[in-house]
Amino acid sequence: MKRLPFEWLEEIIRLSMERIVVVDRDGIIAYIDDAYCDFLGTSMDKAIGLPVQEVIENTRMHIVLETGQREIENLQPINGSVMIANRYPIIIDGELVGALGTVMFPDPDNLRLYKNKMNKLMEELNFYKNKSVNELKSKYTFNDLVGKSAEFTTVKILGERVAGSDSSILITGESGTGKELFAHAIHHSSLRSEYPFVPINCASIPESLFESELFGYADGAFTGAKKGGKEGLLKVANQGTVFLDEIGELSLTSQSKLLRVLQENEIQPVGGQKTEAVNLRIIAATNRNLAKMVKEGTFRQDLFYRLNVINIELPPLRKRKEDIEAISRSLLLKLERKFYRNGTDLTPEVIKALEAHNWPGNVRELENVLERAINVLDGNRIELIHLPLYITDKEVKPQNTSYSGNEVTVNLSSSHFRPLKETIEEVEKKAIIQAMELTSGNKLEAAKLLGIGKTSFYDKCRYYGIK
Ligand SMILES: Nc1ncnc2c1ncn2[C@@H]1O[C@H](COP(=O)(O)OP(=O)(O)OP(=O)(O)O)[C@@H](O)[C@H]1O
Ligand SMILES: [Mg+2]
The missing domain is CATH 1.10.8.60 (Helicase, Ruva Protein; domain 3)
Structure with missing residues (x-):
C-alpha cells in the first residue's frame, strides 16, 4: 500500500476540526499543528522540543503518560476559551511511547458557528417541547370576560356583534389586557364554533419552521421530515378560526408567506406539488402598534389591511x-x-x-x-x-430601587428588608418592562437591550407574567 506523504498528513490535520499535539515518553512535544500554535501564540519551530506544560495551559498530557489511561471529552480552559480535550496514550508494540492530545474549537469562529447552530437547534427543540397539545376548542366565552365599565362594555358588545361575521379581526391592547381571552370568546360565539380554534403564537415559531408548521410538508420534503408528511396548522384549522397571536413579531419574510395564503385561500405544503384550498377566519392580536410598524417598514401594509378589517382595542386596566x-x-x-x-x-x-x-x-x-x-x-x-x-408603598417606590444602565441601586430602610430573591426579581421585572416600553413591545430588541438570549427572555417574561 502506498503511504501518504507527510505533507498530506499535515494538511489533513489542518483541515480537521481538532487541533493536535503529540508528546514523547518524557512529555516533550514531538509534533503540534500549525493552527494550534497560532492559537497558543507560538510557532511549530518554538514549541516542538519543549515540555508540553511550558506550551499548553492546564495540560494533562504528562498525567496520561503516567497513568496510561485515555481521557475523553475533558473541558480544558486555554487562553480564556474552554476547549473540549481528548488525550490518548500512544502504545506501539505493547509499549507506551507517548501521547496524543486533541482539542476542539481552537478557532473562536468555529466555536461561534457551532454555538449558533446549537442555539438554533435548541430553539426548535424548545418550541416543540413547549407546544401544548391544544384541544383546538375555544376555552372561554364572553361570559368569562369580567367587567362592567363603560370602556369594557363597549368593546365586549363590539366583539359579540362582529363574532358572527367572517371578517378578519385585529385585537390590539397592552400586554395582559385579555386579547387571547377575547379571541377565544369570539370564536365561541361564531358560526365556526364547532370547528377548530387554532392558536398560533407567531413569536415562538422559529423562522426556519414557519412554513412547515403553518403549511405542513409533503412526504420526504426534507431530511428528518416525518414519513407521510405532516399537516400544517392552517389545514388543521380548516373551516374554523386561526388565532395569530403576537402577529407583530413576524419577520417580513414570514409576513409575505402568510399574506399569500390570505389572498389565495390556499396553502402549498413544503415540498408538495399541489396547493390545497382552505377556508379560514383570521383573528390576529398584538400589543404593538402595527400602523407605526407599517410606517417604519417593519410590517407589510397589505397584510395590515387584510388583518385590520375590524379592530378591537382592549382598554388597559388602569x-x-x-x-x-x-x-x-x-x-x-x-x-x-x-x-x-x-x-x-x-x-x-x-x-x-x-x-x-x-x-x-x-x-x-x-x-x-x-x-x-x-x-x-x-x-x-x-x-x-x-x-x-x-x-x-407608593412613596417609597421611586427611591427604593433605581435602575440605570447596568447599575442597580437598592436602598432599603430596615423595615423594608425582605428576601433578596424577591428584591432581585422585582428589579429584573422592572428592567424587562422598561426594555419592552423602550422598544414598543419588540421582544427581540428588548432581549438585545438586556443582553440576554431570546429563549431566556421569553422564559423570564413567562415567569413574571409579562409575556
Ligand atoms: N376580562 C377579564 N376577566 C377575567 N380575566 C381576564 C380578563 N382579561 C384577562 N384576563 C386574564 O388575564 C390573563 C391575561 O390575559 P390574556 O392572556 O388574554 O392577555 P393578552 O392581552 O393576550 O396578553 P399578551 O399581550 O401579553 O399576550 C389571563 O390569565 C386571563 O385569564
Ligand atoms: Mg396574548
Whole structure:
C-alpha cells in the first residue's frame, strides 16, 4: 500500500476540526499543528522540543503518560476559551511511547458557528417541547370576560356583534389586557364554533419552521421530515378560526408567506406539488402598534389591511378601575381551584390599593399579585401585608430601587428588608418592562437591550407574567 506523504498528513490535520499535539515518553512535544500554535501564540519551530506544560495551559498530557489511561471529552480552559480535550496514550508494540492530545474549537469562529447552530437547534427543540397539545376548542366565552365599565362594555358588545361575521379581526391592547381571552370568546360565539380554534403564537415559531408548521410538508420534503408528511396548522384549522397571536413579531419574510395564503385561500405544503384550498377566519392580536410598524417598514401594509378589517382595542386596566374588584374576585376563584382553597376574601384596604395601582402588566399582573398573596396567606383574608411593596408603598417606590444602565441601586430602610430573591426579581421585572416600553413591545430588541438570549427572555417574561 502506498503511504501518504507527510505533507498530506499535515494538511489533513489542518483541515480537521481538532487541533493536535503529540508528546514523547518524557512529555516533550514531538509534533503540534500549525493552527494550534497560532492559537497558543507560538510557532511549530518554538514549541516542538519543549515540555508540553511550558506550551499548553492546564495540560494533562504528562498525567496520561503516567497513568496510561485515555481521557475523553475533558473541558480544558486555554487562553480564556474552554476547549473540549481528548488525550490518548500512544502504545506501539505493547509499549507506551507517548501521547496524543486533541482539542476542539481552537478557532473562536468555529466555536461561534457551532454555538449558533446549537442555539438554533435548541430553539426548535424548545418550541416543540413547549407546544401544548391544544384541544383546538375555544376555552372561554364572553361570559368569562369580567367587567362592567363603560370602556369594557363597549368593546365586549363590539366583539359579540362582529363574532358572527367572517371578517378578519385585529385585537390590539397592552400586554395582559385579555386579547387571547377575547379571541377565544369570539370564536365561541361564531358560526365556526364547532370547528377548530387554532392558536398560533407567531413569536415562538422559529423562522426556519414557519412554513412547515403553518403549511405542513409533503412526504420526504426534507431530511428528518416525518414519513407521510405532516399537516400544517392552517389545514388543521380548516373551516374554523386561526388565532395569530403576537402577529407583530413576524419577520417580513414570514409576513409575505402568510399574506399569500390570505389572498389565495390556499396553502402549498413544503415540498408538495399541489396547493390545497382552505377556508379560514383570521383573528390576529398584538400589543404593538402595527400602523407605526407599517410606517417604519417593519410590517407589510397589505397584510395590515387584510388583518385590520375590524379592530378591537382592549382598554388597559388602569382605564377601567371600577372593574378591578370584580376581576380580582373572579381571578381569586380561579386561583382557589389551583391552590385547593376556598373562601378567600380581600380587605377593603386591599381593594383600594389595587385600584390605586396603575397596572402596566394589566390583568395578568393583577393575577400574579393575587397568586403571590394566596401563597403567603395564613388565614383567608388577603391584607395589605400580602401585597408586594411596589403596590402598597407608593412613596417609597421611586427611591427604593433605581435602575440605570447596568447599575442597580437598592436602598432599603430596615423595615423594608425582605428576601433578596424577591428584591432581585422585582428589579429584573422592572428592567424587562422598561426594555419592552423602550422598544414598543419588540421582544427581540428588548432581549438585545438586556443582553440576554431570546429563549431566556421569553422564559423570564413567562415567569413574571409579562409575556
Ligand atoms: N376580562 C377579564 N376577566 C377575567 N380575566 C381576564 C380578563 N382579561 C384577562 N384576563 C386574564 O388575564 C390573563 C391575561 O390575559 P390574556 O392572556 O388574554 O392577555 P393578552 O392581552 O393576550 O396578553 P399578551 O399581550 O401579553 O399576550 C389571563 O390569565 C386571563 O385569564
Ligand atoms: Mg396574548
